[in-house]
Amino acid sequence: MLALIPALPLAAVAVNLILGDRLGRRGTAFLACGAVFASFVLAALSVIHLASLPPGARTMVADVYTWMRVGDFKVDVAFLLDPLSSVMVLVVTGVGFLIHLYSVGYMAHDASFRRFFLYLNLFMFAMLTLVLAKNFLVMFVGWEGVGLCSYLLIGFWMDRPSAARAGMKAFVVNRIGDFGFLLGMLTLFAWTGSLDYERVFAAAPIVFHPGTLAITFATLALLLGATGKSAQIPLYTWLPDAMEGPTPVSALIHAATMVTAGVYMVARCHILFTMAPFSLETVAVIGAATALFAATIGVAQNDIKRVLAYSTVSQLGYMFFACGVGAFGAGIFHLMTHAFFKALLFLGAGSVIHALSGEQDMRKMGGLASRLPWTHGVMLVACVAIAGIPPFAGFFSKDEILSAAFASGHYGVWVAGLLGAVLTAFYMFRLYFLTFRGSSRLTHEAEHHLHESPAVMVAPLVVLAALSVVGGFVGLPFQEGGRRLTTLEGGAALERWLAPVFGEGGAAGASHAVPHLSFTTEWALIAVSVAAAAFGIAMASRAYAKAAGEPIAEKAPRLYGLLEHKYWIDELYDTIAVRPIRALGDVLWRFWDEKIVDGTVNGVAYVVEWASAVLRVFQTGFVGTYALFLTLGVAALIAHYLVR
């Protein structure tokens, strides 16, 4: 049954290919969505079965066949459902299905409707293979597959040169990551003689000494792979450009699922990472740096999808540093809630873009709240959720990460995370106010076509909004009767669920590796993180929530003058907070992104091209030259042996 979960979308791909245009649009949509929905149902049934088993025995394995066997080295095409992959598979199929449904409406007028769903189903197959894999090789199949689909989908609108460029950039950066993954995989194989998770993780403590070069190298190589896939420093630049793809793709691949593969991989290999303290510390530092850094950039963007893209990079940073401080469960928790609200944000943004006939510049939006009531409602929910206001989903997971960082003594990381939280709230509400509030800055053309999205697009939004509200409750200890409204004692439901994978680590919700916090500290931390979010929202509100009409201006111009300049406090805030932050974001974005990072990528390309050109010089086409080189080769070989 397990194998059917990835197989169904693949079957849909095959049917789509074979039947082709005979399917018609309706048929295509039904096939694509139906396959993913069936996968979701199967996944849910499997997880229910899994839950019925005793906690220690919660693994289901499906050996499909032996892929290759050489002596005692054996690789099966095999799938594994354990608590960790169960969370992933539910998120992927569930959110994936909603996004498929939404795409039916969003892509309704696109000429390449069938091709789109072909790629999308192929992606689902690859992603499900990745998360359900039982060994590194099968995971790598999924890993490459999602990369390929991502590349195809970024460049989906291939008549746009920018789309083709963005696809290429994603590809180049991801190849660097893949190199790391392969290297890590081969290192593990060299030491443990296997690629099966169970065997590798069982053998690792025996063959590796904690903290030695070998395990550090292996985990750092894997981390390089993870940073490529999950868009972390230094390999994050491809993700914002990937927004060239259709918006449902951004939601599915570049927010909810594929980009979290790196986090999943690190969590999957938590045994290896905890054996390499340096690597784990690197994960934490990279994650925290990315979380803060990307958030500052998000502040300075005007393209609605780019804001969300940098936000995704930043939120993925939170997941990484959760893993880095040892709170793998919290990282997976945030991965899940993030999938809900970030998919919602992208789909909501897509709904706005759809309504405005393709406009993505927030400076040309404004005042859409009343015109797009459903979209506005769900976007507000998503913004609150990502900002971290209780009791929305983002609050629970982010708070768990931050308190884990604090509890494990990573104070620097904690401060970075807290600042990032302020910025997150700020840029999300900046987006909200610019888009939905204030006066309309729509072009005449856009105004004319303005319409709320069809039901097939709104329905998934509402479901995701509901999940963004209640999704965090799995972080509550409600099975214990909800004695206290914290993640403090008894273990949160999700943590307990994941405990067989990450190990039983006492009562603290955050993680086994994280020491306990006192009750007061825990509450204080909650208060601090809520205050941070509220502060960010307030700042955004002051800066961007302008009323559309100005009735006061006529009645009391002097008061209005003061109000217009908002007691000049805005300017003060602007000078001491908003402008520096924006300027910093701008500088970082322009300088770092374009000059340093892109420059390096171009530089590498240049050196390779140069080398290739040099080698071409030798390829003169003259047979004499070739014979000369042949002879020189022979001479060199012989000289090497006779002279030494």
Place this chain on the structure above:
Amino acid sequence: MMPFTMPSLIAVDWWALGAVIALSVGAMLLLVLEFVPAPPASNRGAFVTLLALLAAAGSVLEVRDARRSLFDGMFLHDGFTVFFTVLFCVIGAVAVLQSWDYVKRTRINHGEYYALLLSSTLGMVLMAASNDLITIFLGLELMSLALYVLVGFRRTRLDSSEAAMKYFLLGAFASGFLLYGIALLYGATGTTNLAKVAMFLADSPMIGNPMLIVGGLLLLVGFGFKVAAVPFHMWTPDAYEGAPTTVTGYMSAGAKAAGFAALLRVLLVAFPPLMSEWRPILSWIAALTMTVGNVTALLQTNVKRMLAYSSIAHAGYLLVAVVAGGLDGGSAALFYLAVYSFMNLGAFGVLALLGRGAEERVTIKDLAGLGFRSPMLGLAMTVFMLSLGGVPPTSGFMGKVYLFSVAVKAGLIPLVIVGVLNSVVSVFYYLRVTVAMYMQEPGAEPVEIAWAPSAAIAVVITLALTLWWGVQAQDLLTTAQRSILGLL
């Protein structure tokens, strides 16, 4: 020397020799048939060739589990021979299917074409089956001479003749080195039989004897030339580009596999005692070959030429398996050769379909928009490119996984890092083909696709094998392991 005695052959031996006999008879029959007039559109040659190839493969498969040493130990029938004989015959058969229409379209439909194809296949079989340096050389020359002519078969085209000339001159040069190497080895050991060389070296290790070392190195040069290893690779791009596309596909698969078959037999049977001598040098050659091949391929605009450099790079990967040596390295090499042969044949088979009449349209630009104009062809080419680049779930990926895992086990970590880095880089140029097919508009004059049933069958066969061995590698793997077992 022992006096020559007429070999007494039993039934098994006749089956074992069936391949050689069928291929020789087929080639001669084709030449004789040339005197019987036939209409220009006749498929006579292709039919006879296919039959000969099928008979050859069927014959050795009939006695695949037997192990016979014939003609004074010069000709060995073992798993290794069977593996390569079948591989060469299938490569030949696919090449025939690809040529079926191609030779008529490009007006090179002469009986000699197929006769030469069979002769070179015969040479390859001899190279794989020989247990003696002299017969290896015979097989190599038989294969090469036929290929020289085939490369220049488009007589009216200057580039074809030029390519044949270069290939011939340099090939003769390399053969000279090879023969001289054999002579020196004979001088040092007193025999050309591989098993006897091994016994001689085991009894009195003469490590450091210049005659032996130089002889061995020259042997390496000769084989290095045939498999297109750096720095003996320079003929490859010119020959591949100038040859008729179907011939390019055939030689890129068959000649390389034959070169490696001989190299493997020589190194694994005769020279294990000298392993510490040839291992470092082959490691360097492998690293260089991979790197030069891939880096140069990056900038090519002619796909045939690009695939020529790619085939150089693949020789580098294969050398990694050879360096790893032993049972594992040998079977990894066999596995990779089978996988490589069909994905490469497939790619050239697609290229052979492009263009009207004798024109050749094989630049990246010509491929623009092909994915939409012919979805099937586009899909096939994409799979071949992904497989050559080692992307799962294709056979090329399994080949690399197996090969690199074997190399890791043999402790060749630096070589593996170079290899993995190379395969990461290589995807760039393979993907350029896919990008052109799916993401670019065709130019002013879209390339014509010359579909033909036989060529379509060839595409399907190569595509199916490339996908199948990616999804289910175990059968081929077991076969490769069993085939190498008899050798050691």
